[in-house]
Amino acid sequence: MYIITIIKSIEKMLKQPIKLESNLIIRNAEKTDCDDIMRLINELAVFEKYPDQRSMNLVLRQDGFGEHPLYSCLVVEDSSVSSARIVAIALMFNVYSTWEGKCLHLEDLYVQVDFRKRGIGKALFAATYQIAVETNCARLNFNVLDWNTTAIDFYKSFGAVDLTEKEGWHGLRVTRENMEIQLEKWKTN
DSSP, X not given: OHHHHHXXXXXXXXXXXXXXXXXXXXXXXXXXXXXXXXXXXXXXXXXXXXXXXXXXXXXXXXXXXXXXXXXXXXXXXXXXXXXXXXXXXXXXXEEEEXXXXXXXXXXXXXXOGGGOSSSHHHHXXXXXXXXXXXXXXXXXXXXXXXXXXXXXXXXXXXXXXXXXXHTOOOOOOOOHHHHHHHHHHHHHO
């Protein structure tokens, strides 16, 4: 399974935490980090103006740290406080392209406001590139809101291409609720 390959690659790549500053390190997420990861996901939801889009901690634990993990995550830990805390995350998983094969999808890259402009986002993005290359991924996919020009410019500065601009691709989504409604409609037709 590809996600296991990615997790092993992250473990191999990060056998030793990567030191960013005297008190900041990038390391693999552990099950005990889920509360902090959830806190950052909730901060990201508020930042993206979707405060109701919050996931459940129990699901996060099961999906990332169960028998068959569905995602992997890097965290940046700040050890300058008495109980070290997570200040940034990069959460990713594999997807498949019928044209190119295995790809990596970066679901969330988030750095707390007080820790921005210190190279943390760049370091997490570079680690994500390394994971994609080491696990033989054809490309890295991710989404950015159209109003978040700071993030768009950041990603473009590292070679990202806006597929809506370049190729006209639009990301579409169907919620579980809408799938269930549509399935019921199809059953009655």
